[in-house]
Structure formats: structure tokens, C-alpha cells
Amino acid sequence: xxxxxxxxxxxxxxxxxxxxLALLLIIGSVCFLMVRALPGDMAMRIAAxxxxxxxxxxxxxxxxxxxxxxxxxxxQAWLEWLGQLLRLDLGQxxxxxxxxxxxxxxxxxASLDLAVTTLILAMLxxxxxxxxxxxxxxxxxxxxxxxxxxxxxxxPAFLLGILLMLLLAVHWGMxxxxxxDQGGTLWLPALTLALxxxxxxxxxxxxxxxxxxxSPACEFARSKGLSDFQALLRHALPxxxxxxxxxxxxxxxxxxxxxxxxxxxxxxxGVGHALVHAVFARDVPVIQxxxxxxxxxxxxxxxxxxxxxxxxxxxxxxxxxxxx
Amino acid sequence: MNADLIxxxxxxxxxxxxxxxxxxxSFTLRAGEVLTILGESGAGKSLLADAxxxxxPAGLVxxxxxxxxxxxxxxxxxxxxxxxxGRKIGLLPQEPSLALNPVRRVxxxxxxxxQLVRGLPAHAAAEQSAAQLQAAGLSASGAQYPWQxxxxxxxxAVASMALAGGASLLIADEPTxxxxxxxxxxxxxxxxxxxxxxxxxxLITHDLRVAEALGGRLLVxxxxxxxxxxxxxxxxRAPSHAYxxxxxxxxxxxxxxxxxxxxxxxxxxxxxxxxxxxxxSLFQALDLDLHAGERFVVQGPSGTGKSTxxxxxxxxxxxxxxxxxxxxxxxxxxxxxxxxxPVASFPPRQTLGSSLRDACQLHGEAWSALQGRLERxxxxxxxxxxxxxxxxxxELQRIALARVLCARPALLFADEPTSRLDPLTQRQALxxxxxxxxxxxxxxxxxxxxxxxxxxxxxxxxxxxAH
Numbered sequence: 001x002x003x004x005x006x007x008x009x010x011x012x013x014x015x016x017x018x019x020x021l022a023l024l025l026i027i028g029s030v031c032f033l034m035v036r037a038l039p040g041d042m043a044m045r046i047a048a049x050x051x052x053x054x055x056x057x058x059x060x061x062x063x064x065x066x067x068x069x070x071x072x073x074x075x076q077a078w079l080e081w082l083g084q085l086l087r088l089d090l091g092q093x094x095x096x097x098x099x100x101x102x103x104x105x106x107x108x109x110a111s112l113d114l115a116v117t118t119l120i121l122a123m124l125x126x127x128x129x130x131x132x133x134x135x136x137x138x139x140x141x142x143x144x145x146x147x148x149x150x151x152x153x154x155x156p157a158f159l160l161g162i163l164l165m166l167l168l169a170v171h172w173g174m175x176x177x178x179x180x181d182q183g184g185t186l187w188l189p190a191l192t193l194a195l196x197x198x199x200x201x202x203x204x205x206x207x208x209x210x211x212x213x214x215s216p217a218c219e220f221a222r223s224k225g226l227s228d229f230q231a232l233l234r235h236a237l238p239x240x241x242x243x244x245x246x247x248x249x250x251x252x253x254x255x256x257x258x259x260x261x262x263x264x265x266x267x268x269x270g271v272g273h274a275l276v277h278a279v280f281a282r283d284v285p286v287i288q289x290x291x292x293x294x295x296x297x298x299x300x301x302x303x304x305x306x307x308x309x310x311x312x313x314x315x316x317x318x319x320x321x322x323x324x
Numbered sequence: 325m326n327a328d329l330i331x332x333x334x335x336x337x338x339x340x341x342x343x344x345x346x347x348x349x350s351f352t353l354r355a356g357e358v359l360t361i362l363g364e365s366g367a368g369k370s371l372l373a374d375a376x377x378x379x380x381p382a383g384l385v386x387x388x389x390x391x392x393x394x395x396x397x398x399x400x401x402x403x404x405x406x407x408x409x410g411r412k413i414g415l416l417p418q419e420p421s422l423a424l425n426p427v428r429r430v431x432x433x434x435x436x437x438x439q440l441v442r443g444l445p446a447h448a449a450a451e452q453s454a455a456q457l458q459a460a461g462l463s464a465s466g467a468q469y470p471w472q473x474x475x476x477x478x479x480x481a482v483a484s485m486a487l488a489g490g491a492s493l494l495i496a497d498e499p500t501x502x503x504x505x506x507x508x509x510x511x512x513x514x515x516x517x518x519x520x521x522x523x524x525x526x527l528i529t530h531d532l533r534v535a536e537a538l539g540g541r542l543l544v545x546x547x548x549x550x551x552x553x554x555x556x557x558x559x560x561r562a563p564s565h566a567y568x569x570x571x572x573x574x575x576x577x578x579x580x581x582x583x584x585x586x587x588x589x590x591x592x593x594x595x596x597x598x599x600x601x602x603x604x605s606l607f608q609a610l611d612l613d614l615h616a617g618e619r620f621v622v623q624g625p626s627g628t629g630k631s632t633x634x635x636x637x638x639x640x641x642x643x644x645x646x647x648x649x650x651x652x653x654x655x656x657x658x659x660x661x662x663x664x665x666p667v668a669s670f671p672p673r674q675t676l677g678s679s680l681r682d683a684c685q686l687h688g689e690a691w692s693a694l695q696g697r698l699e700r701x702x703x704x705x706x707x708x709x710x711x712x713x714x715x716x717x718x719e720l721q722r723i724a725l726a727r728v729l730c731a732r733p734a735l736l737f738a739d740e741p742t743s744r745l746d747p748l749t750q751r752q753a754l755x756x757x758x759x760x761x762x763x764x765x766x767x768x769x770x771x772x773x774x775x776x777x778x779x780x781x782x783x784x785x786x787x788x789x790a791h
Contacts, residue, residue, distance in 0.1 A: 220423035220482070223377070225410015225441035225489035234436060238427050313427055314469045 008310060008317045016303045023295045028085055031288045032078055042282050043070050049095045049281035081288075090292075091285040093278075100289040103274070108293050111270035114263070115255050115297065117190040118197065126198030127244070130205030134240075135232065137210065145202045152199035157258045161192040161265045189266040193258045197251060204247040208240035215239060242313055249305045256294045271297070328355040330493050330524040331376070335388035336399055338371045338380065338548075346371050346548045348388060351541075353524045355492065358515070358540030360527045360556065362571065364746040368548040369528045373495050376526070377413060378402030392493060410441045410489030416496040420482035424470035431457065431466030434485050441489035453488075460484050476507050483514055487523070494518050497528045504625045504773040512537045530746045532575040536560060544568050574747035576776035582758055584783035588616030589651065591734045591767050592637055592659065596646035599632055606632050607788075609646070614735060618767045619758075623778035624788030630771045633786075634661070634737040637769070651734075657687065660733035662757075664740040666720040670712035676720075677708030680727055687730045697726045701756050718749035725757055735767045743773065754781070 036042075043065035047056045050064070065071055084091055090100035129148065132141035152160070165188060168175050175187050212218060213236045221231040259272035267273065271293045278286035310316050331353040338346035346368040353359050361369045375386035379402065386399035392412050397404035405413070417423035425433060431453055438449035457466050460480040465473055473481065479499075486494065496515060500508045512534055515525050519540075529535055535542060535556065542559050544552040544567070552565045563569045572578060594612035598605070606629025614620055614637070622630045635641040637648055638659045650659070663669040670679055684694050698705070701722045707715050715723070721741055728736065738757065742750040758781065761768045772778055778785055 216417060216419060216422040217425040220415075220417050220485075221425070223379075223409050223415040223417070224437050224485050225491075226436065227440075230436075230440055235425050235428075239425065242427075315426055315471060 009307075012303075012306050012310060016299060016306070019299055020296070023299065024085060024292060025082075027291045027295050028081070028288050029078070031291045032081060032284065036074060045282040046094050049283070090289045093286050094283045095278075095281050095286070100285045103286065104271070104289045104293050107269060107271045107274045107290070108297070110268060111259055111263070111272065111293070111297060113186060114190055114193070114259065114268060114270055115301070117186055118193040118255060119301075121190055121194035122197035122201055125194065126201030127205050129198070130202040130244075131209050131232075131237070133202065133206040134209035134213065142206070145206060149199040149203045152195050155196075157192055157196060157261050158265055160195060161189070161262055164188055164192055165266075185266070185268070189262045189268050192262050192266075193255060196258065197254055200247070200251055200254075201244065205240065205244050208243040209236055211243075212236040212239035238312065242309060245305055245309050245312070249302050252298060252301045252305075255301075256298050259294070329353075329391075330355055330357075330393055331526070332391040333376060333388065334391075336372060336375050336390070337387040338368065338375050339385050339387065340383055344548065345384070346375070346545075347550065349543075349550055350388075351543065351553075353493065353526060355522050355524055356519050358519050358525045358527060358538050359543065360529065360535040360538060360540060361543045361545060362529060362532065362535055363545035364530055364571070364748050366547070367545040369530075369545055370497055371548075372545075373415075373497050373526070373528055375399055376405075377409070377415060377495065378405035410437065410486075410491060412491055412493060414486035414489070414491030414494045416483060416486050416494060416499050418498050418501060420478040421470060421473070421475060423482050424473075424478060426470055428469070429466065430462070430468055430470060430473065430481050433470075434466075434481070434488055437485055437488040456484050456488065457481075475503070476510050479507070479511060480514065483518075487518070492523045493526065494523055495526045495528070498530070499527070500529065500531050500534050505775050506625065508534060509537070530571075532572060532747070533577065544571065570748060574751045576747075576751075576774055576780065579751065579776070579780040581780045582619070584619060585617045585762050585765075587618045587767075587783075588765065590615055591651050591654065593649040593651075594637055594643075594646065595649065597633075597636060597643045597648070598645040599629065599636060599641070599643050601629070601632065612637070612786075614767045614769065616734060616767055617761075617765050619761070619781060619783040620767065620769045620786070621778045621782030621784070622769065622771045622786045622788065623773065623775060623782075625773060628788035630773075630788050631739050634739060634769055634771060637735075638737055654734055655732075657731045658734040660728045660731050660736050662721075662724060662728055662736060662738040662741045664743060666717065666724045667712050669724055670720070672712055675709055675711060676715070676723055679712075680708065680723070680730075683727045683730045687732070689730045689732075694726060694730060697729060697760075698723070701726055701760070716749075718745050718753055721745065721753050722756060725753075725760060729760060729764065732764070733766050735769065736761065737769045737771075739771045740773065741770075742777075 041061065043061040044056065047060045047064045051060060081091075088101075090104070092099055093103060096103070129141065129145045133139075133145040136142060168188060209232075213232065217239065218231050218235045221235040222228065226234065259270055260275060261272070262268070263270045263273035264276050271290050274286060275290035275294070277283075278290060329352060333352070334350045335348040336346070336350070337344065337348045349372065351359065361372060363369050371380070371384070374380045376390055376399075380386055386402070388399040390397055390399050390405065392405065392408055395408065395412070409415075424430065434456060435449045435453040438444045438452050439446060442449070444452060454463070454466060457463055460483070462477060462481055462484075465477060465481065470478060470481070494515070499511050499515070503511065508531070515527060515538060519525050525538070525540075527535065527538060539556050542552075542554065542556045543550060544559070544565070546567050552559060552563065552568050559568060560572065563572060590613055592614045594610060597610040597612065598608045600606060610633070622633060624630055632641060636643045638661060639648060640661075670676065680694060681691065684691055695705070703719060703722055703726065707719060707723070712720055741757065742753050745753060754777065757768075770777075770781055772781075
């Protein structure tokens with residue numbers, strides 16, 4: 001039994017490791033090509049970002065082009081970039097001149113903060129609501145959860161963010177609106193992201209718990225003498241946890257996606273925010289670094305979820321069951 | 325009031341609105357007794373059990389009065405009996421492997437009953453649970469997960485749990501559905517032990533063989549009405565009602581042996597066939613000839629490779645070694661299969677008529693020929709406007725038979741075609757299948773777990789033993 005367990009874990013790690021490699025190659029190349037395809041003169045944009053628009057002439061632009069060898073053919077630049085990537089050298093920011101990894105580590109830490117807080121908030125809001133809705137279908141909790149889900153899933157993050165900002169920060173003054181030196185700036189962006197995720201979680205946990213409650217395993221738990229609450233706690237919730245986790249795995253992409261909009265909105269110094277700035281400045285190495293960081297974040301979360309599913313569901317540790 | 329009176333049911337009935345599903349029924353059950361309720365599906369057997377438990381589906385209302393070990397309540401008042409679940413009434417679920425929670429260890433699922441229902445402290449519950457598992461021959465299974473147990477082990481684990489809360493009345497609803505003789509005897513033995521140790525068993529079944537083995541008293545239900553009641557042995561010896569006689573005759577053990585037809589030319593030949601699944605060898609170096617008109621029965625417990633052998637012969641699966649040779653000149657569609665679950669073998673959103681017309685067209689058969697066949701299979705033409713889920717299992721399996729004959733098969737592989745039907749329907753469907761085969765002169769390969777069916781049907785048998 002223990003040997004099949006370790007092989008299941010090894011398979012999981014191996015799969016994710018291959019994903020990381022493929023991700024490096026694909027995201028990196030796509031970013032590289034997209035930036036090259038953007039309209040406008042690249043050297044001019046970089047020079048403008050460095051020195052400001054008022055001080056840029058064609059002389060500054062050609063100096064930049066010379067320095068960064070921008071006139072090279074595409075494939076040369078791509079090959080060189082690939083070599084650097086394999087050496088885990090993402091180069092320096094074209095704008096600030098700092099090492100991209102160094103900059104990214106800072107942004108990644110901020111994004112991770114935001115993502116983890118969001119995840120915890122979303123689970124704290126969405127799961128109890130979903131379970132309450134499942135226990136009494138058609139009841140008050142069920143109807144509130146449905147309304148909550150429909151409204152929030154239909155509201156884009158930027159609108160929700162502004163509404164929350166107006167309400168909580170401006171109107172009630174409960175939380176700081178955007179990044180400043182006081183604590184608590186994390187809460188508004190986290191809440192904005194969490195509400196959208198919680199809406200989906202509430203729906204999915206409702207149907208998962210309902211299905212688990214109707215399963216023969218739960219019926220037997222009740223007929224062998226457990227109370228409804230005990231059967232829910234000990235049998236329905238462990239069964240329902242699996243589809244909920246699987247849902248989270250798919251929808252974590254919302255978190256990564258949402259960070260671009262929400263971090264910019266709240267000036268949160270995360271990867272998404274850095275990405276937006278780098279796109280404006282045509283800062284190719286930073287764009288690549290940001291995209292790679294986001295992909296890594298996504299894979300990291302999925303790895304954690306996979307591990308959690310493996311821990312909760314012993315069936316996945318069966319030999320031959322590890323191929324997803 | 326008698327001290328050993330465990331269950332007293334007075335005038336139990338079940339209604340859906342104004343429609344009566346079960347007519348008033350009264351009986352008692354004492355410690356050490358077994359009461360069997362016999363009837364085909366739809367007779368109201370399970371409704372009776374649900375009404376006693378207080379577990380009827382929404383919309384159904386029970387009438388009468390239930391008294392369980394001195395606790396009297398109106399049958400309608402389901403909530404009054406909810407606290408008795410596990411403590412006084414145990415329910416043996418139909419499919420034990422589904423009733424166990426797959427993500428929790430077997431031991432902890434028993435332990436929680438001892439702790440939460442019996443009220444034992446944690447360490448005592450753990451000790452007691454280990455002792456009970458050992459008594460059930462499951463000492464090594466406490467740390468295992470349910471899907472690691474065999475069907476029989478799961479059955480024993482579930483029985484221990486159902487009784488762990490101290491219940492003295494055990495309701496067993498079709499506990500032997502789909503089990504072969506070996507496991508059927510096992511369940512029978514277990515139920516007998518419950519009665520012998522001072523419990524009472526209410527057995528609900530359509531399997532006469534279990535009822536016969538257990539003995540005790542018998543109630544025969546038909547369409548919600550009690551038609552016969554008395555001692556099992558008396559009724560079986562001299563059934564007074566025609567329906568009871570029919571039920572007894574439908575037991576495969578009482579079927580007349582079918583005449584074997586004359587066999588014709590060779591159709592399919594298997595040479596040195598081997599197949600393994602998940603590292604487990606199902607059959608090895610098997611040689612097999614099937615001739616036209618032959619009745620070849622493959623019998624054995626589930627999971628032993630019976631269906632796999634058929635699928636290999638049909639060319640649906642590739643053997644690991646060996647070869648399957650078809651007689652020259654056979655059409656590519658000459659080998660056909662009749663599936664175990666007829667509902668799954670029809671497109672769910674098409675009417676049966678349009679499915680059948682498609683089959684006719686595909687195989688170039690005249691619609692009138694199919695209509696004639698449906699008539700011989702006693703299928704009313706009005707059923708063809710319905711969808712597969714809207715007809716009974718027996719009807720659908722006969723329609724599936726009519727459909728498969730469109731292809732004019734030289735060999736029909738029938739994979740447990742009646743294991744989901746109750747005995748009366750099963751007998752009728754199998755007889756029609758046999759007649760249709762006799763008429764067409766095709767070879768029949770029948771897979772069954774039922775040794776009696778194998779005996780009456782098989783001209784030649786292959787028995788797969790449990791591994």
C-alpha cells in the first residue's frame with residue numbers, strides 16, 4: 001500500500017514538472033512574438049519609458065536600438081532568449097535595468113499574498129453558503145445563495161472592485177482604497193476577487209453536497225443510526241469535497257486572470273500590475289517574467305489541490321488510478 | 325404485551341394521493357423469527373419496508389400503526405421512528421459496496437456507530453469494532469477502504485454496521501440481487517445468524533431460493549395486495565393461489581430443461597485464447613468451437629471473465645494471445661450481442677419505433693417482418709411510440725431481442741440478458757429468446773451467474789470459477 005502511495009505522489013510531481021517545462025517554452029515564446037507584433041516603434045517606446053516622452057528623439061531611440069540589438073532578425077533574438085531561459089536567466093528589465101527575476105520575486109510575493117487571502121475568503125464565504133443551501137433546497141439560504149451567485153457571476157471584477165471601493169472605502173471608510181503604507185490594503189482587492197470565486201463555489205458545493213446526501217453511503221449512514229447532522233459531517237462533506245476541489249482547480253485561473261484587472265485597479269504591487277506596466281513600456285523581459293510567474297502560480301495552486309485530493313480520496317492512490 | 329414481540333404492524337397501507345399502492349397489511353414478528361415478503365417488482369414490497377422504517381419517498385403517505393419493541397407510533401408519523409434507526413431497526417442496504425463510504429476506512433465506519441449510536445467511549449468503541457470485525461471474518465479489513473473489499477466482505481461489513489447500534493429488527497431489502505449461488509448462501513447464513521441470536525429478520529425478496537433457505541413465515545404480495553400468508557414450507561408445498569404457483573414455477577430451479585436443437589456448421593472458432601485484465605489472468609489457452617444452433621452457456625461469478633470471453637469471440641476485444649477464426653462467408657454483422665442493461669443499449673431520446681426502423685433500414689429488412697417478430701415476442705405496437713425509459717425492463721429486453729434479430733445473426737452473444745429482471749419476467753424473456761434462437765437456427769452464447777439457468781439452457785457449459 002505504501003509503495004503504491006509513493007508512486008502516486010511521484011506521478012503527480014512528474015506530471016507537474018513536465019507542465020512547468022512546457023509552460024516555460026510556450027508562454028515565453030508567445031509573449032515574445034506578441035510583443036514583436038505590437039504596432040509602433042519598439043525602440044521609441046522603450047526610450048520613452050526610460051527618459052520620458054519629452055526627451056525622446058530619434059537619436060535616443062537609435063541609441064536604445066543599438067544597445068539592445070533590436071535590429072537583429074526575429075529568430076536570432078528568439079534563440080538567444082531561449083538559451084537564456086534554459087539558464088534560468090530572464091535578463092534585465094529594458095526600463096529599469098534590474099534583473100527580471102529580482103523584480104518578479106517581489107511581485108510574486110505580493111500576488112501570492114493576494115491569492116491566498118482571496119482563496120481563504122472565497123472558501124469562508126462560498127462553502128458554508130453552499131452547504132446551507134444544499135441541506136434545505138428551496139429554503140432561505142438556498143435562495144440567497146442563488147441570488148448571490150447570479151449577481152456576482154454577472155458582475156465583472158473591475159465593476160465589482162469600484163463598487164466595493166465606493167461602498168467600503170469612500171462611503172463607510174472601513175478599509176483603505178488603494179495601496180498606501182497603512183495595513184489593510186490587501187482586503188479590498190482580495191474581497192473583489194473572492195466574491196466572484198465564492199459565487200461559483202457556493203453553486204458547485206450546493207450540488208456536490210446534495211448529490212452526496214442522496215448517495216447510498218449517506219442513506220446508510222443515517223439508517224445505521226447517525227443523526228442527519230452527523231451523516232452530513234462525516235459522510236456527505238468528505239464525499240462532496242472532491243468535486244468542489246476539482247472545480248477550484250479549474251477556476252483558479254479566475255484568480256490569475258483577475259489579478260491583472262484587480263491589481264491595477266487597487267495599485268497592488270503584484271505580478272498582474274507589473275504585467276500591465278511592462279506592456280505599456282514594451283519591456284519584453286518583464287512581460288515574459290510576469291506571464292511565466294502567473295503560469296507558475298497557477299501550476300503551484302493546482303499542485304497543492306492535486307495533493308489535497310490525493311490526501312482526501314484514497315481511491316486515487318490505487319495503482320493505475322493516477323493517470324488523470 | 326409479549327416481551328419478545330419485536331415488530332407489530334397493524335393495517336399498514338401506502339397511498340399516493342387517492343391511489344392505493346399497498347392495501348392494509350398486518351403482521352407480527354417475534355425474536356428469533358424470519359418473515360419473508362415475496363413478490364415481483366412493483367408488488368409493493370419495498371414500499372412496505374419504507375413505510376415501516378418511516379422512509380417513504382415524498383408524496384407517499386403511510387397508514388396504520390407500527391409498534392417496534394413497545395414503541396407505538398402512527399405509520400404516517402415517520403419522524404417518530406427516525407430515532408429508532410440503528411438502535412432498534414437496522415436496514416441492510418441493497419448494494420453493500422455502494423452503501424459504504426469510499427473515502428473512509430471500514431473500521432472507522434463501524435467505530436462511529438459504536439461511539440455515536442451506542443455511546444461507547446472512543447477507546448472502547450475501537451476495541452469493540454476490532455472484535456466485531458474479527459467475528460465477521462474481517463480482522464484485516466479495519467484499515468482498508470471499502471473498494472478494497474470483495475462483494476462478500478462488503479456484505480459482512482455492512483451487516484455488522486447495520487446491527488452495531490443495537491438493532492434487533494433487521495430489514496433486508498433484496499439483499500441477494502445479482503449475487504451468484506455462493507454469495508447468496510453467504511447472505512442467507514448471515515440472516516439466519518441474526519435470527520438465531522435473538523433478532524428478527526424481515527426479508528424482502530423476489531428470489532425464492534433465499535426465502536426457501538431461510539424458512540420462517542411467508543407473505544406473498546401482488547400489486548399491493550396480500551394474496552397468501554403462512555408458513556414457508558406449507559405454502560411452497562401446497563400454494564393455494566395461482567399467482568404463488570406461478571412465482572414458484574418462475575424460479576429457475578423449477579424450469580423444465582430445454583430441448584437442445586440439432587447443431588449445424590461451424591461459425592466461430594477460438595484457438596489458444598488468453599486474456600488478462602489488470603494483471604489478473606481471466607482465461608488461458610482456451611480452445612472453443614461454436615456451431616450453428618448450439619446453446620453454449622458461460623456461467624460463473626461476476627468479474628471472472630465471462631463477458632470478456634464473449635467480447636473476444638465477437639471481435640470487440642483483442643485477445644492477448646491466440647486467434648478467433650470466423651467461418652468463411654459470414655456477413656460482418658453476423659455476430660451480434662444482446663446487452664445486460666437494455667436501457668443503455670437504446671438511444672435515450674429517440675422513440676423505440678424510430679430506433680427499430682433505423683435497424684431495419686441498416687440491415688435491409690422489411691418493416692413488416694420486424695412487426696411480425698414483435699408480435700411473436702408479445703410486444704404491443706403502441707409501445708413503439710415511447711422512449712426506452714418509458715417501458716419496463718422486460719419489455720425493453722424483448723424489443724432489444726427483436727432489434728438484434730434484424731441483423732440475422734449467426735451467433736448471438738447474450739450477456740446476462742435477464743439478470744435485472746424479476747423471475748416471472750426473466751422466465752418469459754429467456755423462453756422467448758430460446759424460441760427465437762430455435763427458429764432462426766443461430767448459435768447462442770448465454771452468459772449467466774445463475775447455475776439453474778445454466779443447467780436448463782445449456783447444451784454445453786463453460787464454468788468460470790471465482791479467483
